[in-house]
Structures are given as structure tokens and as C-alpha cells.
Amino acid sequence: MLDGKTIPFEEGETIMEAAAAAGVYIPHLCHHPEFKPHGSCKLCTVSIGGRLGAACTNQAAEGVKVESETAALNADRLALTQMLFVEGNHVCPSCEKSGNCQLQAVAYHLGMLTPHFTHFYPARDVDASHPDVLLERNRCILCELCVRASRDVDGKNIFGIGGRGIKARLIVNSASGRLADTNLSVRDRAAEVCPTGAIILKRHGFTVPIGRRLYDHHDIAEVPVAGLKEPMRD
Amino acid sequence: MTEPKKLKVATCSLAGCFGCHMSLLDIDEKLFELVKVVEFDRSPITDIKHCGPCDIGIVEGGVCNAENVHVLKEFRKNCRILVAMGACAINGGIPAMRNNVDLWDCFQEVYHYGIGLENGQIPNDPELPLPFDKVHPINEVVRIDYFLPGCPPPADAIWKFLTDLAAGREPKLDYEMLHYD
Numbered sequence: 001m002l003d004g005k006t007i008p009f010e011e012g013e014t015i016m017e018a019a020a021a022a023g024v025y026i027p028h029l030c031h032h033p034e035f036k037p038h039g040s041c042k043l044c045t046v047s048i049g050g051r052l053g054a055a056c057t058n059q060a061a062e063g064v065k066v067e068s069e070t071a072a073l074n075a076d077r078l079a080l081t082q083m084l085f086v087e088g089n090h091v092c093p094s095c096e097k098s099g100n101c102q103l104q105a106v107a108y109h110l111g112m113l114t115p116h117f118t119h120f121y122p123a124r125d126v127d128a129s130h131p132d133v134l135l136e137r138n139r140c141i142l143c144e145l146c147v148r149a150s151r152d153v154d155g156k157n158i159f160g161i162g163g164r165g166i167k168a169r170l171i172v173n174s175a176s177g178r179l180a181d182t183n184l185s186v187r188d189r190a191a192e193v194c195p196t197g198a199i200i201l202k203r204h205g206f207t208v209p210i211g212r213r214l215y216d217h218h219d220i221a222e223v224p225v226a227g228l229k230e231p232m233r234d
Numbered sequence: 235m236t237e238p239k240k241l242k243v244a245t246c247s248l249a250g251c252f253g254c255h256m257s258l259l260d261i262d263e264k265l266f267e268l269v270k271v272v273e274f275d276r277s278p279i280t281d282i283k284h285c286g287p288c289d290i291g292i293v294e295g296g297v298c299n300a301e302n303v304h305v306l307k308e309f310r311k312n313c314r315i316l317v318a319m320g321a322c323a324i325n326g327g328i329p330a331m332r333n334n335v336d337l338w339d340c341f342q343e344v345y346h347y348g349i350g351l352e353n354g355q356i357p358n359d360p361e362l363p364l365p366f367d368k369v370h371p372i373n374e375v376v377r378i379d380y381f382l383p384g385c386p387p388p389a390d391a392i393w394k395f396l397t398d399l400a401a402g403r404e405p406k407l408d409y410e411m412l413h414y415d
Contacts, residue, residue, distance in 0.1 A: 085325070091321075091328065092415040093414070093415045108409065111412070113382075113383055113412075114318070114324050114371075121330065121334065121368060219409055
């Protein structure tokens with residue numbers, strides 16, 4: 001039962017997978033249906049029989065009452081999203097990903113009008129060394145989707161997270177630490193899986209005009225994953 | 235019958251580009267409807283230099299120098315409702331992209347090394363406001379009642395927001411009117 005609605009599930013499926021298959025949106029950023037759950041962004045936190053847990057890491061079970069769309073949980077989701085905004089340097093007006101960005105779209109979905117918290121304005125490096133891919137750490141939310149994609153799909157293990165707390169940052173697995181000195185290719189899953197504008201392909205910015213971008217007219221709940229409009233099952 | 239009392243509105247642009255004010259003007263012929271219910275106090279539109287007691291204060295831009303703080307505090311003191319309009323007022327926006335560049339390096343780049351510059355000088359008149367090393371959103375300086383995002387907020391969003399506020403409703407933006415760019 002999710003928010004009073006009976007959701008079918010298969011043995012071993014997570015709450016997130018069962019909900020997505022039934023066309024029910026649970027806000028998330030680090031989750032991606034093609035990759036192993038990470039459970040780090042905590043946006044998908046739901047009440048599972050009265051206890052809070054991540055929908056992407058907890059398995060669906062029969063007879064369990066799960067609540068997602070409650071005022072309290074959405075308030076927590078909004079606060080988490082606001083913290084992500086102030087922890088990085090997210091300047092939507094100057095970002096090529098704007099309109100197609102999941103961080104921005106989740107913030108729209110939650111009705112975020114202000115990041116509210118005091119901005120950190122952290123100093124983060126940009127790596128423009130690669131001929132085809134830009135690494136813009138100011139926009140990184142440490143979801144590790146690129147880490148998972150590079151390790152589990154591309155088999156290249158190019159990305160990782162280094163440092164702790166506000167100093168945590170995306171690092172590159174090469175002797176110089178530069179993206180140009182890796183074998184990253186534009187065809188790699190890791191090069192296009194980023195939910196924000198932290199890893200973007202060069203020379204593709206602003207090709208889709210404002211008004212025709214993914215989330216210009218559609219809430220992320222209607223388009224949960226870029227390019228994946230249909231529910232996953234049936 | 236007497237006309238209903240008009241709402242007094244003040245506006246200003248701090249560390250912004252006046253794009254939000256342009257978007258306000260973009261409500262076009264609705265401006266005639268607006269001035270029926272609204273009277274402008276201090277604003278670039280009236281060129282009044284200091285505001286008196288107002289119902290609504292609308293601030294564009296973040297805080298990048300000492301003068302911005304004085305203006306912002308004057309608005310907070312005089313305005314019953316204070317609104318942060320646009321990306322810069324809300325999170326610092328484009329001007330805040332200099333926050334990780336040393337201020338002196340910024341000045342050098344602008345006044346000495348900029349393309350086409352010869353014998354550049356960094357302005358140093360005591361009348362110029364003291365620049366801050368970082369640009370800040372206005373809610374880090376004074377209390378803000380409402381936030382109206384966008385770069386700029388669309389004219390329709392500004393119109394919806396102001397008419398909601400003037401009618402005593404809690405302002406609410408539709409999905410299409412809420413964006414950060």
C-alpha cells in the first residue's frame with residue numbers, strides 16, 4: 001500500500017521500482033532505474049510502516065503501509081533540495097543543463113521559491129581539459145551516478161568521490177587528475193548520465209530552445225527519467 | 235463613492251541587471267490596470283531617491299556593496315511586505331559567480347587587462363560604494379517575506395504575483411511560471 005493505493009510488486013523489487021512501474025512518482029536524485037541503488041540523496045525517504053527509509057533501498061513487502069506524499073515528508077524533501085542548492089554553486093541562468101536538469105526539476109516539483117539557507121559558495125574546480133566532455137564541479141551533487149556508470153557499465157572506473165563534508169568532490173582516476181588523461185569517451189554512459197550540469201558534452205549547450213526543454217512544461221513527476229517517459233512495466 | 239486607497243509600491247535594483255524591471259514593464263497594457271490600484275514610491279520608474287512608508291517593496295539584485303545594504307535596510311524599514319524578485323536577489327545569481335575570484339583580481343581583469351584597454355585605472359573615488367568580497371542574496375541581510383524566482387521572472391508571473399498580493403491572497407505561481415532561468 002503506497003499512500004492508500006495498492007501497488008503490485010515482484011519479489012525482490014524495491015519500493016521505488018514498484019512505484020515507478022505503477023506510474024507513481026517518488027522524488028529522487030541519486031536513483032536511476034538502470035543502476036544499483038545508492039540511497040544517498042534521501043529525497044525518496046518514505047514512511048515504511050511508520051519508520052523512515054529510502055524507497056530506493058528498501059524492498060517492497062506485502063501488507064506494509066508506505067506513505068510518500070505527506071506534508072511532512074515533502075517539507076523534508078524541500079529542505080534537502082535547498083541544502084543541495086546552497087552547498088554547490090547552482091547558477092541556473094548560466095547553465096547549459098537548465099530546463100533539462102533533474103535538481104532544478106525536483107525543486108520545481110517541490111515548489112522551491114528560495115534556497116533559504118545561507119549559501120556556502122564553495123570554491124570548486126572546473127576541468128575543461130577533455131576535448132568533448134566538461135566537468136563542472138560547481139554543479140555536482142555527489143549522487144555518484146557517473147561513478148556507478150563508469151564502474152558498472154563502461155568498465156572504466158574513471159570517477160570517484162574524494163574528501164569529506166563540504167570538501168567532498170568528484171575526482172578523476174588519472175595520474176594528473178585531469179579528465180583529458182582518462183579514456184573517457186562521449187559514448188560512455190558516464191558522460192551522459194549526470195542529472196545536473198556537472199558532466200556535460202561540449203558543443204551541445206543551448207541546442208534545445210527555452211520552451212522546448214524537458215521540464216519547461218512538464219513536472220518531473222510526469223517525466224521521471226530523461227528519455228524514459230513510459231512506466232517501466234506493462 | 236471614493237476610490238479605494240492605492241497600494242504604495244517601491245522598487246529598486248541592487249546587484250542586478252535591471253532585467254527584472256524590464257520584465258515588470260513587459261506586462262505591457264496591464265500597466266494601466268496596475269497603476270489604477272498601485273502608486274509607485276521610490277523606484278527607477280519614478281526616480282524618487284528615498285522611499286517613505288510602503289505596502290510592498292520589490293528588490294531586484296543581490297548585495298554586492300555597502301550602498302546595496304543601506305538601500306536594502308531602507309526598504310525593510312519602510313515596506314510592510316518585502317519581495318525578493320529574480321535570481322540575483324534570491325541566490326546572488328550571475329554577479330555571485332565572482333564569489334570565488336579574488337576581488338582585486340576582478341578589478342585588474344576589468345580595468346587593466348580587459349580587451350582594448352589602455353592605461354586602465356581602478357576607480358578609487360571616496361564617493362564610490364565599498365565593494366564586498368562576496369555577493370550575497372538579500373535574505374542573508376534582511377528578512378524577506380516573498381520570493382519571486384526567475385531570470386527574469388516572466389511578466390505574467392510578476393502580474394500574477396502582484397495581483398494576488400494586492401487582493402490579499404497568498405501569491406501562488408503555476409508550474410509554467412516557476413523557473414530559475
